[in-house]
Amino acid sequence: MEYIILLRGVTPSGKNAIPKMAYLVEILTEAGFEKVRTYIQSGNILLDSPLPVEEIRHLVHRLIKDQIGADLKMVIKTKRDLEKMADENPFIEKHYLYDRVHVILYQNSIQNLPLEKLLPDYGGEEICIGHHCLYLYLPRTAKRKKLNTNYLEKLFGVDLTMRKLKVIEKLLSK
Structure with missing residues (x-):
């Protein structure tokens, strides 16, 4: 496999x-x-x-x-996991910049995380809960990004990693 x-x-x-x-x-x-x-x-x-x-x-x-x-x-x-993540991208509307879309990956099911701990508002940054990962939109205008791997690891108490969606799609073509 x-x-x-x-x-x-x-x-x-x-x-x-x-x-x-x-x-x-x-x-x-x-x-x-x-x-x-x-x-x-x-x-x-x-x-x-x-x-x-x-x-x-x-x-x-x-x-x-x-x-x-x-x-x-x-x-x-x-x-196949990465294909599902790429297909589910919620930030595909015109006003979202493709190179500012990130995914947060967890070894187990993302649904097993205490997602209720997420705040309802992160300013200009956006987070969307997917079936297979968390999607982040991190605009260039955010001076100090709140939505980052360290913050989310502390919030959930688990190991996570982040990649740009374009890196995920590039990995699929390899």
């Missing part, structure tokens, strides 16, 4: 740095994963594996920590 691993907290330098994505591809391929490839330096991995998600998570986390030194959170989804 084809999986997309979305690493959280990859930095260009420091403790969570992954110096070369090509090295990460090499490590994962040597561990037995198939068709391993990455997209941009921020931690998007595509691979095939017959293993269940939790085994993939454990193995990938251990390999990255042991061989690169980064201790990264991750969300793992199937290609």
Whole structure:
């Protein structure tokens, strides 16, 4: 099965740095994963594996920590999961800028989160609850964005990751 691993907290330098994505591809391929490839330096991995998600998570986390030194959170989804997210985008009207639409991903069902904790108003920022993720519209005019991964992780008490919708769609074409 084809999986997309979305690493959280990859930095260009420091403790969570992954110096070369090509090295990460090499490590994962040597561990037995198939068709391993990455997209941009921020931690998007595509691979095939017959293993269940939790085994993939454990193995990938251990390999990255042991061989690169980064201790990264991750969300793992199937290609079909990402297709559903892209198809469900609620921000498709003309006044929404495509490059300002983001998705928040959670390893389990987004519906399992305490969504009642979300505020009814975030100023110019918008949040929409989807079936498979949270959709955020973050206009350029927002000086300091309230709707960010750190805020939502603290609000819900779980690990999350965020990607622009255009990155999700690019991953689908890989």
